[in-house]
């Protein structure tokens with residue numbers, strides 16, 4: 015058997031040299047680095063058929079004496095580590111390139127591309143090490159499961175309200191305004207009692223948002239539902255009930271599915287846009303409708319003396335609850351301002367971070 019030289023292809027990175035030896039079914043491989051020279055000897059099928067092939071390469075700069083290799087059916091892949099992290103002008107000490115050596119264009123990168131690859135690798139390693147340092151929450155799946163179920167139940171509840179009211183509006187038209195309370199109230203009570211969880215969730219750290227906006231939202235709605243509509247029969251057949259309930263339910267049929275998708279780390283662009291946009295007209299309209307309801311209830315509270323506060327004889331009999339409601343009216347517009355600002359910030363944060371991700 016005559017000794018021949020195989021085709022060898024090379025590429026480099028800042029810390030490594032890659033050699034690809036075109037030799038299939040390589041056997042009896044003898045590979046070593048001595049005095050910065052790589053010696054390769056093996057039997058296999060190369061450019062000149064089945065033969066013994068060998069070559070040696072003296073590297074331009076110092077390399078580590080350990081060498082790793084992997085033989086496949088088609089080739090032998092060799093990796094040599096550079097002693098220092100640097101970019102070499104060529105592979106070998108001798109200036110003239112050996113005839114059997116050529117660039118490996120499958121792995122070839124120029125210096126700046128290799129630097130970018132290196133930086134990306136370092137960033138990935140940093141990210142993994144930071145992530146591994148943050149302790150994983152053992153209850154994460156349980157929390158997500160609970161939130162998903164909560165949002166699903168609310169979504170179903172508010173969808174039922176919205177569809178029911180819309181169908182009745184089409185069939186009965188204006189007449190449907192006046193008995194909204196009697197058809198919808200039970201489901202609305204259920205959803206709004208459940209909504210107390212929206213204050214508890216951020217308080218327990220289950221969702222990343224403030225307790226105050228949620229408290230304003232839940233207290234605000236429940237005062238209208240339980241105190242104004244629930245306790246005054248005279249209010250229950252007024253048209254304002256329709257507007258309040260309809261405005262509340264429109265936002266919720268987008269908000270809860272948005273949260274459900276967030277629980278499974280999914281987003282639908284259109285749904286996100288709707289969740290963070292339609293509150294703009296709905297919120298002021300909602301507060302306006304609620305304010306109309308409060309104003310309409312004032313004379314009823316004066317007349318019935320319901321919830322009136324007993325006073326000492328010298329000050330008169332009792333203080334009508336309507337005075338408290340007049341203070342509450344001011345609070346409502348304050349609440350509108352606080353939550354409008356909060357929702358505006360949430361919208362900017364949501365769309366700003368999405369834009370950044372897209373860049």
Ligand SMILES: CCCCCCCCCCCCC[C@@H](O)CC(=O)SCCNC(=O)CCNC(=O)[C@H](O)C(C)(C)COP(=O)(O)OP(=O)(O)OC[C@H]1O[C@@H](n2cnc3c(N)ncnc32)[C@H](O)[C@@H]1OP(=O)(O)O
Nearest residue numbers: 221223227228231234265273276293296297300346349360
């Ligand atoms: C201190 C008491 C004082 C009482 C004073 C009373 C004053 C009365 C004021 C009355 C005003 C109320 C008027 C109101 O009734 C009128 C209407 O509702 S009209 C209809 C229109 N309404 C709306 O559009 C408001 C809808 N409601 C809300 O948007 C929320 O309730 C609100 C608290 C206002 C804002 O929500 P949040 O702060 O949670 O913002 P985000 O939705 O952006 O969520 C932030 C991140 O938390 C995650 N999250 C939140 N909840 C959940 C959940 N249930 N499940 C899963 N994940 C959740 C969410 O995904 C966000 O995370 P990320 O940023 O990672 O996506």
